[in-house]
Amino acid sequence: xxxxxxxxxxxxxxxxxxxxxxxxxxxxxxxxxxxxxxxxxxxxxxxxxxxxxxxxxxxxxxxxxxxxxxxxxxxxxxxxxxxxxxxxxxxxxxxxxxxxxxxxxxxxxxxxxxxxxxxxxxxxxxxxxxxxxxxxxxxxxxxxxxxxxxxxxxxxxxxxxxxxxxxxxxxxxxxxxxxxxxxxxxxxxxxxxxxxxxxxxxxxxxxxxxxxxxxxxxxxxxxxxxxxxxxxxxxxxxxxxxxxxxxxxxxxxxxxxxxxxxxxxxxxxxxxxxxxxxxxxxxxxxxxxxxxxxxxxxxxxxxxxxxxxxxxxxxxxxxxxxxxxxxxxxxxxxxxxxxxxxxxxxx
Numbered sequence: 001x002x003x004x005x006x007x008x009x010x011x012x013x014x015x016x017x018x019x020x021x022x023x024x025x026x027x028x029x030x031x032x033x034x035x036x037x038x039x040x041x042x043x044x045x046x047x048x049x050x051x052x053x054x055x056x057x058x059x060x061x062x063x064x065x066x067x068x069x070x071x072x073x074x075x076x077x078x079x080x081x082x083x084x085x086x087x088x089x090x091x092x093x094x095x096x097x098x099x100x101x102x103x104x105x106x107x108x109x110x111x112x113x114x115x116x117x118x119x120x121x122x123x124x125x126x127x128x129x130x131x132x133x134x135x136x137x138x139x140x141x142x143x144x145x146x147x148x149x150x151x152x153x154x155x156x157x158x159x160x161x162x163x164x165x166x167x168x169x170x171x172x173x174x175x176x177x178x179x180x181x182x183x184x185x186x187x188x189x190x191x192x193x194x195x196x197x198x199x200x201x202x203x204x205x206x207x208x209x210x211x212x213x214x215x216x217x218x219x220x221x222x223x224x225x226x227x228x229x230x231x232x233x234x235x236x237x238x239x240x241x242x243x244x245x246x247x248x249x250x251x252x253x254x255x256x257x258x259x260x261x262x263x264x265x266x267x268x269x270x271x272x273x274x275x276x277x278x279x280x281x282x283x284x285x286x287x288x289x290x291x292x293x294x295x296x297x298x299x300x301x302x303x304x305x306x307x308x309x310x311x312x313x314x315x316x317x318x319x320x321x322x323x324x325x326x327x328x329x330x331x332x333x334x335x336x337x338x339x340x341x342x343x344x345x346x347x
Contacts, residue, residue, distance in 0.1 A: 048102050051091070058084070093108060139206060144166040168216045184198050227239050273292060314344060320339075
């Protein structure tokens with residue numbers, strides 16, 4: 001909502017978030033967040049020089065923001081605001097937030113749709129054990145490279161951690177895929193049910209592998225905890241300690257989020273294609289069946305993925321009573337009890 005000063009001057013306060021991301025229960029705010037994430041996911045590739053220019057623009061603009069961005073303002077014209085937001089979108093989708101380095105193209109958030117269209121299409125189209133193994137391996141290879149390229153600088157991943165997560169996740173994915181590929185045909189169910197279960201092999205494989213991958217790569221968070229903070233009235237964060245309970249919650253929320261984001265791409269397209277083929281709208285095989293399959297996957301990625309991501313913001317909140325006893329009586333700098341603590345859930 002625009003402030004009084006914004007309405008009076010026709011200018012925009014870019015020191016505030018473009019969308020209100022704090023109240024996800026409100027449909028408008030939820031949709032706003034979905035639009036923001038969609039913009040980051042679908043932004044087209046741009047030259048590295050343009051990304052560096054965008055990063056410099058964002059840095060120089062934000063250096064002029066008031067220290068207290070919750071109460072202060074930085075008013076600019078609508079044209080300048082659009083220029084800043086476009087640069088910010090490019091930076092958030094392609095530049096590492098901690099190091100400021102440009103993330104290699106295939107592993108950027110902006111490349112999510114094209115890379116996943118290829119890999120998901122391969123997984124859903126696999127009709128032999130060999131092709132199933134190949135595409136599951138390709139998917140886990142992509143996942144580990146994306147995780148490594150976007151890992152926070154404050155918690156860098158060692159090659160041992162990356163390798164362990166890669167082997168564990170790939171083994172889990174292949175185990176589920178091979179087991180279901182061989183086991184589903186032997187089930188005492190109708191041919192139609194077998195066909196549907198066969199189409200869901202990629203989902204169960206990827207979902208299981210995602211949880212395994214996450215557990216290995218974030219084992220230290222489960223064991224040693226993660227930082228938790230409270231925010232004062234001015235919006236400033238204050239660290240109050242490390243919490244293993246928050247670490248377990250963060251990993252659990254992220255695992256649930258990853259399973260949720262797989263539903264639009266690995267469950268809806270095969271079920272929709274099966275329905276269209278039963279209705280004779282799409283042929284059972286051949287080029288047009290593959291075209292329809294890729295079209296459904298692409299549509300699902302573009303339409304359903306942003307709301308799925310929006311349902312799980314990166315910063316999560318928790319009541320102190322849900323954490324270890326030492327956090328139950330946390331007080332702010334004025335001596336008032338803190339009602340909520342927050343932590344970085346991760347991607």
